[in-house]
Structures are given as C-alpha cells and as structure tokens.
Amino acid sequence: MRFALLFTMASICFGFGVGVGESAAHAEEALSPANRAEAVQIIADLRHIVTPQGIERHEKIRIGGIDQWVSIRGTDKRNPILLMVHGGPGWVSMPTSWYFQRGWEEYFTVVQWDQRGAGSTYATNDPDAVAPTMTPERMIADTEEMVSWLRKEFGRDKIFLLGHSWGTYLGLEVAQRHPDWLYAYIGVAQMTNMPQSEREGWQFDMDEAKKASNAQAIAELNSIAPYGTGSKPITVASLMIQRKWLNQFGGMVYQRTGGQAEGAAMSLSPEYTDADVDKVGEASQYSLNKLLGKVITLDLSRIQKLDCPVVLFLGRHDHNVSSSLAAAWFGKLQAPSKRLVWFENSAHEVAVEEPGKTLVSLVTYVRPLAADAPVR
Template sequence: MLGTVIAASSAAVLAGPAAGLLGYRQLKRISRGRQLRITAANGIEESGFVRIGGIDQWISVRGDDRDNPVILEIHGGPSAANHVFAPRTRTWERHFTIVRWDMRGAGRTFAAHGPDGQGEMSLEQVYDDALEVTQHVRARLGVDTVVLVANSFGTVTGLRLARNHPEFFSAYVGTDQNICGGGRDDSVYRALLERLRTSGKRKDLAAATGMGPDRAAWSPEQWSTFAKLVITSDPLSYDTMKTVVIRSLWFSPLHTLRGLRSYLQGMTFSERIAPGAVTIDEWDEGTEFRLPFFVFQGACDVLTPPEAARRFYDDVRAPVKDFALIEDASHFASFRRPEVFLDLMLTKVRPLVTGEPMKDRFNVA
C-alpha cells in the first residue's frame, strides 16, 4: 500500500541529485556503514540468496552474539524491505540476532529477477515462502524457535504464521499491526475524510469520496492513492515518511542509487498483492494463539489505528499477551522510536523467551 507514497516522495532526489548532494550522501553512507560493522568475537554477519519457493530470495543474518534469541522479521509494504533501516536498529543486534528477508517482489530479490522473474505474487505464496524461510533459519542457526516480528502489511502474514505454526515461534510481536475485519471496518476511511474536510483539501477530499469506503471495489492504484492520502494528511505520519523512511532510503549504506531505484520499482510492482487482504477476517481465522502474543503499536497511527489492534488483542487468547503504545509514533513506529521498541522487547519479550532476568529498561545499549 505504501509503495507509491515512498516512491513519489523519493522521486526528486533519485531523478537528478546534484553533485553536492551526492557527496553528502556518500559521506553519510560511509559513516553508517562503519556503524553497521560487527566485530564481536561471537557475532554473525552474513547475507545472500537462498532458494525459497522456487526462486532465489535475499536473506541477511546479523547480531553481536550468536547465543542471543533470533528474530525473524516479516516486512511490510507490500515489499518495503527492512534492510534500509539497519543503521536505525543497530542496537537491536546487541540483544537479538536479526534475520531480514527481502520477500519476492522486494529489495534485492526483486532486483535479481526483475518483474518477470518473481513467480506467483499472492498472499498465499508469501505465506508459503515465509514458512520455508522459517525452516531455513531454524536449520541454519540451529534453533528450535524464533521470535516472529511482523510490521505493517507483513502482519497479515505474521498473524497467520503465529496462529497456524506456534511450534516454530517462541513469541509473536506485531507492530503497525493490520487488523483485517472482512471489510466491515471503515474507520480509517472516515477519519481520512474528516481530516481532509478540516484542512480544506477539497481536491483530495473529492478523490477520497469518489473511491467510496468499500475497499473490495478499489483497484491497486486506488489502494495506493488511499495510502498516500492517509499518510500525507496526518502531520506526524508525513514527518515520519520524510525524516525516517526517505532518509533511511537515501542514506542506506547497503544500497546504491541503482539499488534504490530497484527497491522502489519493486514496491510499486508488488502492490498488486494488497487487495488480497480485503476478504480476510481475523476473527474468523481465529483468536486463539498458542504462543506469547504481543502488539506494540504507534499511539498516533492513522493507517493501522491502535484502536482496531486493541479490539482484536482483547479477543485474543494466548498463554501470555501484552499490548503497549509507542508514544510520538504513527505508522513505522518501531523505526521512528527504535529505542522504545527495543526497550519493550527487552522488558516484555526477551525475558519470556530466554528465561533470563529482565534487562534494565534504562540500559539498552
């Protein structure tokens, strides 16, 4: 859903950056690249293509201590691969081994094969791929279970994995948690119309009104338009897009300019997956989870509101569950406030999956 928003926001700097801007970018990339170095004796830093679902897909594994709990991320978008946020989440790797996967249509996986080499693009195929990635990670790292952390559109797949295969995961953590309600909930749409009316944006209001509230009737382009209007009509969300997402893309030490263009092309290509979520009803699929269940949501999220996440959370039955709001955060909450997200992981999740005492909440370095 966010591909067009990010691509449009990045277009100016990628179209024809001035020499001075390129020089500044290179200095920032070098600095952030140094920040990413893993020098600990028991650390792990590896990346490459793994055969998943019939195509080669990019997977990286990073952490300062191989004995730490393993996190497998399911990124959002569709196809907004999380590798660009690596400098912002470097401290996470001191306490967890982080596995990041560029799913089909995303990041380096898209770049390697192009639009004609991605195979089937559907939520069902992404789910099958995610199961295969899980098995690969368990075997490669020699662990029985991993912590499943899903963000944004990735939480659609994340909930299904956690619900259906608790034997593979020590806990589920959802952030920017999507709650699909079978098309019944139009609160995000109604809130958007109200913001547009209040701000006097008549052209945008006409566009949103013309789409109507029935997401099942939207084209992929309308899904993109909706996401763009939601993000740009909310000051905090728009600020996060510019200062967190776009800056992370532009200064990523892991991506050349060509790599960034491919990254954005993959997001636009993969938006065809989004409408497949319309018919999902999380309550029908099940509210029983046989593993610890956590939701850490941006308190001001207008794209995946905390109220909807809380309603589903309240109905969840799990051995342990917890819900927390991340203040001063809308969508992309874990990347806008990575230190707060880490604190939640250290105080609520890590002690549970390791059996170790709670980490000092004021010492996350």
C-alpha cells in the first residue's frame, strides 16, 4: 500500500534516533499500517486527549427530532466552547478536523457537528424521512438547538460560533437572533450576496480559461452563459460546470486544482466508520439537491448590524464565495467590535490551507473575547 513506503522511511529515521537493527525493525512493525483501520488508529493515538481536565467525546445527540453526531474535544474543559458550523451544504468538517484542529483544542473546547443531511448524521437517519425537513428554516432551528444544548450541557452563558461558507449563513442567523449567546461570531469564507458571488466566480473562470487558452473551459463556460443573471435560477448542472473550472483554476484551494487532498483526508478520520466515509459524497449531493436553490439566491448583505463581536477570516484568493464581497460587507457592518483577518495564501479552505495562521488568529483575536472564561 501507499502507506508502506512512507512509514518505512519514518521507521528508518526513528532507527537513527534510538539505534539501528532490532529497534528499527520494531519501529517499522509499529508504524506500517496495512489498512484504513490501522492508519486511523495511529491518528487517533496521536490526538488522544490525556490531560486531567481534558474532554474527548463523540456521540449522537437529539437535535430537531433526529439523532445528530457531534465531536467534542479539548485539553481543558474549562476553556470556552467553540462550535464549528460546517459548509456545503453537506460538506462536513468533522472528518478532516484531525488535520487542522489539534492546536485549537489547547485553547478551546472544540465542537464539530455533522448537520442534518450531512456526514455521519446522514448515515444514521433515513434520508427519505428527513427529506421534508431539509429547509433553511429547519437548519437554522437546528443550529439554535445545538447552541442551546451546548450552553446547558456545559453550564455556559456564551460560546463562540465559527461558521464556514454555508455555515456562515446559519451562524449569522444565530448571531442576529441570539447575540447574548455568543462571545463572538467568527465567519470563515463568509457568504454575502450570493447571486453576485456566483457571477463573479463565473467571470474568474472565464478570465483564467482565456489566459490558459483552454478551449474546453471556454466552451463549457459559454454553454451556461449568461450565468446567474435575470430571473432564471441557476441549475445544479450549471453550478457544477462553474465549480469544475473554478476548482481547476485555484478558486477553491489556492494553487491547487480543487479539494481532492481534503476529500481524501476524510478517509483517515477517527470519528468516521467505513460506512460513514462511503456516504460522504452521497450525503453532500443529497444536501445540495435539497438546499442549493435557496443558498445561491441568498443576499446576506441585508444584515447591517450585529450585537456581538464579529471576526472574519477571508482567503485572498477565494472565488468559491467571493472574499472581496465579504470584505465590502464587513466594512459597512456595525458591531460592538470587529476584525478582518486576510489569509494571503488561501482561497476557500482557510483552516486547511493555512492551519498555523488560523490557530494564531484564533488565539490572538478570538480567545481574548471570552474575558470571563478561565485562562489555562
């Protein structure tokens, strides 16, 4: 397997540190996973929480009348809670959090949540039974219930809510309705005027296609033109063409052709079973089919005032959800305090693309806003 060479080389390096011969052989035996289960166990062991005040939970809770999965992790449960509301709709962050989240857990109790119709929550429930409830209103209500459950479960008046992409819509709605529940709202890849964002994304694609003299891209993009204009809704098929080329030209992950690496990382998630991993794509398509039409017609620039602190993390090269539109909206937004952090080497997947800067920014700009929370 592809793991074998990587871990054989690792064992050689360990051998030089502890002695050659038998020690190196033992290292190779311990570090060479033969299958997904063994590779996942290595990751789980590395990130296992061992501190006296630590917390490491992975469980189903009842939200909105169905079982929904959460992961709750941190080295000190007295730290403030940070709920990450994932994007998509249906593109979960729990199964890649093993890569980007470990540092966060020293400063926050971090909660990953697979939303209705997504990830392991999708795999746990009957999709046909859940289908009638796949509405923006129900998703907002689920988010409110999730925050309420955390506040009650951990005896906290406030938490941090971090939304990514689609999750920024849900997060903004909670921040508007319940600012007293939040230390701050953190928007990553913030959605604002989505019809305009879609049009700008198509234009980015076309400009890049012409620079590259990519005849196929130009032809496919022309086939969906005019894109996102007039009263005709954007179809899933048209959006997939726009996203295909946007991904190819680095508008989703900077200087990469899409999110293949992140998608592959899901298969190494300690929280996910084989069945969960197998259904990630199916769940994502299910959620898109149910919610996409509403998502790409949203105009969140109507929100001009929030009564809690606001922090935005924006990728300079994000054309999946326009970061320039988000910055313009943020400039006009009224809030008790606000801060915009630019990630110069990121597009849409800030936490994965620049995990170090994400951690430093959370610790520097977000953590101090929980002034009444105990400091580690």
